[in-house]
Amino acid sequence: MKNEAGKTILLVEDEALIAAATARTLQRFGFAVRTAPTGERAVEVVETDPDIDLVLMDIDLGPGMDGAEAARRILRIRDIPLVFHSAHTEPEVVDKTEGIGSYGYIVKNSGDTVLEASIRMAFRLWESESRFRTAFESVAVGMVLTSPDGKLLRVNQEFCSMLGYTREELAFLDFAALTHPDDVEPSRARMAALRNGDSDRARFRKRYLHKDGRVVWADLSVVLLRDSSGEPQHFVTHVQDITEELRIREELERSRAQFDLLLRTAPVSILVLQDGRYVFANPFGARLLGYGSPEEMVRVSAIDTIAEEHRSVIRERMERVAAGLPNEPIEMYILRKDGTKLLSESTSIPIVYDGRPAALILGRDMTEQKRMEERLRAAESIAHVGHYDIDLATGSAVWSEETYRIFGLDPGTFQPTMENYAELIHEEDRDAVYQEVDRCIRTGDRFDKVYRIRTVSGEYRFVHSIGRVRKDGNGAPASMVGTFQDVTETVRVEQTLRESKERLDSILKAVPAGIGIVQGPERIIREANGKLCEMTGYSREELVGASIGLLYADPEEYERVGRDKYRQIAERGYGTAEAAWRTKDGRILEIFLASAPLFSGDLSRGVTFAALDITERKRAEEAVRTLLSEKELLLRETHHRVKNNMGLIHSLLSLQAGRQGNTPARGVLEDAAARVQGMSRLYDRLYRSENFREMSLRDFLPGIVDQVRTLFNTEVDVRTELRIEDIPLPVRTLTPLGILLNELVTNSMKYAFRGRPEGRILLTAARRRDKLRITYGDDGPGLPESIDPDTSGGFGLQLCRLLSEQLGGTLNLERGRETRFVLEFPVG
Structure with a gap:
């Protein structure tokens, strides 16, 4: 001008x-x-x-x-x-x-x-x-001049854009017509307080109604100007649209809740150490160290949970963390609450916890380091807006006081120009900013850009600059006027939200299970990952918005699973179930489901579920059950045939013995027949039991004694004294042991009780460390002194000696008032 x-x-x-x-x-x-x-x-x-x-x-x-x-x-x-x-x-x-x-x-x-x-x-x-008009129009927030009675005297274009009206439309409206009904009276009360002189300015939040009916949240700074006589002249109001900021904060809270859910349910140990003591532990970490709950671990000394041989190393690692340096994974022994040692793989990194330095310790079974939770503090902040006016011919500029404050500069020592302002822009953003300025000067378009600037303290901040080119009387660009707004916190919140969403998306894509979120009594699907769509054959668009009942093959099972899972969630915080789903093409899937509330204690806000396809596993289990059933049938048929064959051999030997008359050959054949019959009974006892692999001596040995006693038709009252421990042994050990005992009992029944009305058999079995000691004896006359079991040529004693050697043990004869055979052999 x-x-x-x-x-x-x-x-x-x-x-x-x-x-x-x-x-x-x-x-x-x-x-x-x-x-x-x-x-x-x-x-x-x-x-x-x-x-x-x-x-x-x-x-x-x-x-x-x-x-x-x-x-x-x-x-x-x-x-x-x-x-x-x-x-x-x-x-x-x-x-x-x-x-x-x-x-x-x-x-x-x-x-x-x-x-x-x-x-x-x-x-x-x-x-x-x-x-004033330039500043009023170019400011990046809504500006409104209002009469004392609430009529709109003047509005800038930013306010019009915020609510979707033209200036002409707003000329016929007052503030009440633009305000949410619930906020009209509170707004009038604040205006009345300003008119009454309680204060000359006010700061508050309220809701406007956009032209299309949606709610616009705004942060208002209101100043009442008076004339020279002190009478109210008009209100000057800064209106900052904070709708998006509130939405971002809500999304951030939702991401934080999901992150907390993963933290609580993660199958890894997560601990926080501060001042040498634990201040946080997740449930898995508390269980790993033997504590009943995470709260019980709070204030426990960390060094007391480390084995003595590793404490010096851990102290060095703690010093590194205190210096801000992370530690690589290390294998070490930790001490559980009960004093037992446990080998653990641990890594630690420095963090800030509750505003103070701390160490995050991740336990064994970590496949990747879980990103520490950053505690974000959300606080209300004033929207700082500064103005500038740049002379394009000279490059000199005029800044408002607020602009100086944003940059942390002193108006008395810093002279703003296009040249020295360039030094304040982050070097990575500088070219892009000036290219956009040049484009706006050429085209007359509005300048609107977010970029980084460096304050006098060296800190980089994000600013949102909006400006326009002002032309001279000849239509040539003369100056650029506009505003700066510090949007650092908003940018950081958006960046954190993006990172959280990217992490969550990455987890949902990587997990080999269908994952989704359901909400409400109808269990409407609100979210579904790609694996869930792949499993069911439905697209995401088909699943989201539909009830999860769509996937169930049986409506009654849909109701039952829902009742059971929500009951489990109420009792223990999570629920599991197995169900049958029907895919889009009609196939039936066997599914394992695990569910937990999206927000702890509030099922109305949604439930997260994971679905694992176990169809093949179910088929494999059924096939195994069928094979086992067939195997058991085949084994029992085989055992039946073996027993019949042994019975046939016994009959043949008995018949042949009967034809020999009273000769030594008859005795030999009768002994052989008795041994075959004993082996048949032993076989029947072993292989008709429920467990084909092993049997307890307490169940096995008494049966052999009783079976042999019943074979001899004698009037002698033979009592048994049995002291046998409950010792399980495999069949391959029981078989030779049973034959050996059968031979000893048979010998007693044949020779020990002749001419006597009664007799006694003693049998004991006890384990002594890694050896089994079995003692057998009777109260008969015993073996003649001339018979040595190690050198005797009798077949029975030779058989016993061979069987004891097969067991890897020894068979000794103890002579005294009663004869005792002592068998010892090693057991695992």
């Missing part, structure tokens, strides 16, 4: 002599002057001459259009300062100028000094208001 001395004034005066005199006076003051004798001519000049800087308007212009009407038409054509110049002071004449945006009323013949001062004051008022 030109200096005042070079500005052009349009003098509207119907009296030629007065017009000439006034024009010379104005020229003497340094102004260029154009004249118009009528209102019509004045309007024409303003329309055609863009160099007119001020209009000096007479009111009484003779026939035709008067000065008041001409002023109204001129102001509709151009926003230009206008001063009335009239000899009339009558109220009815002066009243004609009411409502016209003039910058003064000069009474003619008041003197040259008054004329010059009034015109120069009008120019200064115009420039001041022009700067």
Whole structure:
């Protein structure tokens, strides 16, 4: 804009002599002057001459259009300062100028000094208001001027865009029509408090209604301006749209809840160490160290949970963490609460916990380091907005105080220019910012960009800059005006939200199970990962919004599984079940389901579930059961045939013995038949048991004694004294042991009790460390002194000796009041 001395004034005066005199006076003051004798001519000049800087308007212009009407038409054509110049002071004449945006009323013949001062004051008022209009329009937040009774006097384009209205539409509305019904009365109360003088400014949040009906949350800073008499003049309100900020915070809370859920259910040990003591433990970590709950571990000394041989190493690792350095994984022994040692793989990294340095310790079974939870503190912040005005010809700039504050600079020592401002922009963003500035200067488009700047402390902050190019009278770019807003916290929140979402998306894609979220009594699917879609054959669009009952083959099972899982969740925090699902193409899937609430204790906000396809596993289990059943049937048939064959052999030997008469051969054949019969009973006892692999001695040995006793038709009352421990042995050991015992009992029944009405058999079995000791004896006369079991040629004793050697043991004869055979052999 030109200096005042070079500005052009349009003098509207119907009296030629007065017009000439006034024009010379104005020229003497340094102004260029154009004249118009009528209102019509004045309007024409303003329309055609863009160099007119001020209009000096007479009111009484003779026939035709008067000065008041001409002023109204001129102001509709151009926003230009206008001063009335009239000899009339009558109220009815002066009243004609009411409502016209003039910058003064000069009474003619008041003197040259008054004329010059009034015109120069009008120019200064115009420039001041022009700067206000520029700031009002270019600020990156909504600006509203409101009358004391709530009418909208003036709004900027940002406010219009925020609510979806045009300026013309807002001209017919008051603040109540734009405010959410629940916030109207509280807003009126705050305005009343300002009018009553309780305060001159207020800061609060409220809800507006967008033109399309949606709610717009806003942060308001309101100042009440008063006139010189102290009467309320109008409210000046900054309106910052915070709808997106609130949405981002809600999304962040949801991601945090999901992260907390993963932390609680993760099958890894996660501990936090601070000042040498645990301040946090997840359930798995508490169980790993033998504690009943995570709370029980709080304040436990960390070094007391480390085995003595590793404590010096752990102290060094703790010092590294305190210095801000992470530690690589290490194998070490930890001490559980009961004093037992446990080998663990552990890694530790430095963190900040509750605002103080700490160590995050991750236990064994970690396949990748779980990203530590960053505790984000959300606090209300003021939207700091600063203004700038850059002269594109010289590169010099004017900054508001708030702009200096954003950069942390002192207005007294820093002179803003395009050149030194470039040094404040992050070097990675600098070229892009200036390329966008150049483009906006060429095209006239609005500048709108978020980038990083460096404050005087060296900290990098994000700013959102909005600006526009202002042109001179020739249409050439003259300056750029706009605003800076510090949006660092918003950018960081968005970045954290993106990272959290990316991590969650990565987990959902990598997990080899269908994962989804259901909500409400109808269990509506709100989220589904790719694996769930792949398993069921439905697209994500088909699943989301449908009840999960869509997937169940049986509606009754859908109801039952829902009841059981929600009951389990209420009891223990999670639920599991098996169910049959039907895919889109009609196939039946056997599914294992695990569910947990999205938000602990609040099922209404959603339940996360994981579905694992166990169809093949079920088929394999059924096949195994069928094979086992067939195997058992085949084994029992085989055992039956073996027993029949042994019975046949026994019959043949018995028949052959009967044909021998009273000869030694008959005795041999009868002994062989008895041994076969004993082996048949032994076989039947072993292989008709439920367990084909092993049997307890307490169940096995007494049966052999009883079976042999029943084979001999004798009137002797033979009592048995059995002291046998419960010792399980494999069949391969029991078989030779049973034959050996069968031989000893048979020998007793044949020779020990002849000519006696009663007799006694003793059998004991006990384990001594890694050996089994079996003692057998009877109260008969015993073996003759001439018989040595190690060298005797009798078949029975030779058989016993061979069987003891097969067992890897020894068979010894103890002579005394009663004869005892002692068998010892090793057991695993």
